[in-house]
């Protein structure tokens with residue numbers, strides 16, 4: 843697992859992965875955290891940076907301008923890029939106000955589907971499709 847993670851990223855040194863504990867499909871940060879609980883990592887000779895942002899750019903490429911990386915899987919200190927979203931401050935506000943879909947399913951983790959910058963509920967989508975199929979019969 844560790845070897846795979848490293849080969850996925852030329853940017854992040856072994857020191858980074860030494861601070862990651864893989865739990866189920868989450869990557870839990872065990873290193874330094876800022877006062878606000880944000881996982882932080884200091885790249886050689888540079889300022890401390892958000893470990894989520896570093897992992898994101900290593901696996902998904904540059905973070906779009908004006909966006910920052912936030913965790914949406916709900917696991918404390920998880921830094922896995924697939925558990926995070928790059929959002930604008932405005933989108934992050936919506937995210938915080940709306941942790942669940944209209945039906946009360948959690949808009950996080952495996953149930954969260956991100957499409958065109960919108961957060962969708964997988965459970966609802968599946969059920970809507972099933973209902974649409976049933977209606978056609």
Ligand SMILES: [Zn+2]
Nearest residue numbers: 868915920925
């Ligand atoms: Zn996670």
Ligand SMILES: [Zn+2]
Nearest residue numbers: 943947963966
């Ligand atoms: Zn739902």
